[in-house]
Amino acid sequence: MDIMGALLKGEAPKITTEENDIIERLAFYLRRLEHRNAPDAAKDPQVFPVRPKDARPKKKVTYYLTKLIIQQLEKAQQKLAEAESEGIKLKISKSVIVETALRAALQELEAKGPRSRLHRILRDVCRRTKEAQPTAMTKPGEDVT
Amino acid sequence: MIIVCPSCKRQHKVDESRLSDKVKAAKCVFCGHKFPIPKPGDVETEPPAVAEALPAAEATASSMRRIAVSLSKGGVGKTTTAVNLAAGLALAGFNVLLVDTDTQGQASYMLGVKPKAGLTELMTGELIPQECLVKARERLWLLAGGRALAGVKRLIARKDFRGEMTLSEALTPFEGQFDYVVVDTSPGWDVLTINVLFYVREVLIPVSLEVMTIQGLLEFSRSLASVQNYHRDLTLKYVVPTFLDKRVKQSEEILQQLTSYYNSRMCPPIRYNVRLSEAPGYGKTIYEYAPGSPGAKDYRDLVRRVAGNDELLS
Ligand SMILES: Nc1ncnc2c1ncn2[C@@H]1O[C@H](COP(=O)(O)OP(=O)(O)OP(=O)(O)O)[C@@H](O)[C@H]1O
Numbered sequence: 373m374d375i376m377g378a379l380l381k382g383e384a385p386k387i388t389t390e391e392n393d394i395i396e397r398l399a400f401y402l403r404r405l406e407h408r409n410a411p412d413a414a415k416d417p418q419v420f421p422v423r424p425k426d427a428r429p430k431k432k433v434t435y436y437l438t439k440l441i442i443q444q445l446e447k448a449q450q451k452l453a454e455a456e457s458e459g460i461k462l463k464i465s466k467s468v469i470v471e472t473a474l475r476a477a478l479q480e481l482e483a484k485g486p487r488s489r490l491h492r493i494l495r496d497v498c499r500r501t502k503e504a505q506p507t508a509m510t511k512p513g514e515d516v517t
Numbered sequence: 518m519i520i521v522c523p524s525c526k527r528q529h530k531v532d533e534s535r536l537s538d539k540v541k542a543a544k545c546v547f548c549g550h551k552f553p554i555p556k557p558g559d560v561e562t563e564p565p566a567v568a569e570a571l572p573a574a575e576a577t578a579s580s581m582r583r584i585a586v587s588l589s590k591g592g593v594g595k596t597t598t599a600v601n602l603a604a605g606l607a608l609a610g611f612n613v614l615l616v617d618t619d620t621q622g623q624a625s626y627m628l629g630v631k632p633k634a635g636l637t638e639l640m641t642g643e644l645i646p647q648e649c650l651v652k653a654r655e656r657l658w659l660l661a662g663g664r665a666l667a668g669v670k671r672l673i674a675r676k677d678f679r680g681e682m683t684l685s686e687a688l689t690p691f692e693g694q695f696d697y698v699v700v701d702t703s704p705g706w707d708v709l710t711i712n713v714l715f716y717v718r719e720v721l722i723p724v725s726l727e728v729m730t731i732q733g734l735l736e737f738s739r740s741l742a743s744v745q746n747y748h749r750d751l752t753l754k755y756v757v758p759t760f761l762d763k764r765v766k767q768s769e770e771i772l773q774q775l776t777s778y779y780n781s782r783m784c785p786p787i788r789y790n791v792r793l794s795e796a797p798g799y800g801k802t803i804y805e806y807a808p809g810s811p812g813a814k815d816y817r818d819l820v821r822r823v824a825g826n827d828e829l830l831s
Pocket residue numbers: 590591592593594595596597598619702703704759760761787788789790791792793794795797
């Protein structure tokens with residue numbers, strides 16, 4: 373099963389042929405297509421009539437969140453969307469909610485230091501985990517339960 | 518041991534070593550007739566000629582072209598292309614074997630035939646090779662796929678040596694019997710598709726002109742390169758754009774880009790044509806169902822291209 377196993381798992385070595393050149397060009401073209409298509413969909417006037425284009429560069433990152441907080445984030449997004457504030461519908465992406473909440477917390481941390489909410493909560497988290505087990509760091513790829 | 522059904526005269530292969538003394542009768546997979554199994558000592562009856570004689574082995578083994586129609590992305594027109602390419606080559610006068618390696622078994626449906634046996638029986642060795650074929654049209658033979666292939670996949674997966682050669686070994690009896698062997702593959706990437714890529718020397722990739730398919734093409738090209746590592750004779754020979762729709766702006770643009778990458782390997786496109794999606798419902802090839810349609814014209818062009826002869830079918 374060794375050749376087969378390697379091929380199934382995509383672990384077999386790849387030879388260098390003119391094929392590789394095409395593969396690279398294809399990958400590049402695909403990134404361009406995806407890049408171009410993504411903002412296109414957002415700009416679609418029927419879907420988001422007044423959504424301004426955000427000029428700040430964004431980046432996709434991977435951090436681990438508990439399943440519970442993801443659920444709560446989804447609920448919050450729905451609630452915001454249903455609510456209407458001063459005639460404005462709050463139809464907001466989860467990225468924007470996370471960005472805004474995080475910015476507020478970080479600004480407070482910056483201003484108040486150890487007296488900020490974030491600092492106090494995190495101190496409690498560390499204290500509790502220290503009492504329970506010695507490690508508080510999640511390894512990359514590890515499941516958070 | 519080969520035993521012959523007294524009713525329909527089809528030949529079955531039986532492994533005597535695995536036959537217990539208690540088993541006295543056999544049931545024919547073709548006609549359902551039950552008959553006693555002759556004991557090895559019994560007078561051997563002359564095995565009858567196969568009902569539909571296979572083409573004489575004129576083509577030498579090396580001149581038999583083996584083409585896989587493959588892409589891991591689903592619904593890009595693999596089966597439509599495999600069936601109409603094979604049927605077109607047969608119409609042009611070649612002896613063609615179409616092998617369906619998909620558990621969906623759609624090739625037989627598209628050709629309007631209901632085979633009793635196929636690739637599964639060939640690979641498990643239940644029947645002698647000739648009995649696994651069905652003659653679907655003049656010069657066109659089908660080795661049908663179907664749900665039972667799932668068992669074949671498990672059989673291959675259990676092998677710990679030369680599992681990737683299982684299909685090639687099963688198909689050796691047909692070596693040199695045909696001018697073309699066209700192999701349709703299932704979507705995804707599994708043991709059977711890997712086996713196909715070890716059997717064929719040429720790959721034809723149908724590419725529907727959409728972003729998702731480019732993604733699939735990229736992934737498949739990488740997989741193909743890893744097989745080429747072990748099977749140096751394997752070449753990507755043809756890229757066939759499918760579902761070309763001039764009304765979709767991006768479809769044209771993707772076509773241009775692909776042409777600039779694949780150059781001479783790029784084939785004339787197959788247009789989006791509703792006749793192509795209707796024909797299978799009638800069990801007909803596009804040449805039979807709508808010979809004057811754009812779909813028929815495009816597939817005739819593809820046949821000429823693959824055969825390397827502009828005069829064919831005109
Ligand atoms: N050029 C075309 N114009 C219109 N319809 C088409 C065309 N080619 C294929 N079709 C239809 O599109 C559907 C998918 O085609 P087909 O079954 O050939 O794809 P496939 O790649 O074999 O799919 P799978 O990956 O599931 O095996 C079928 O209903 C078929 O009739």
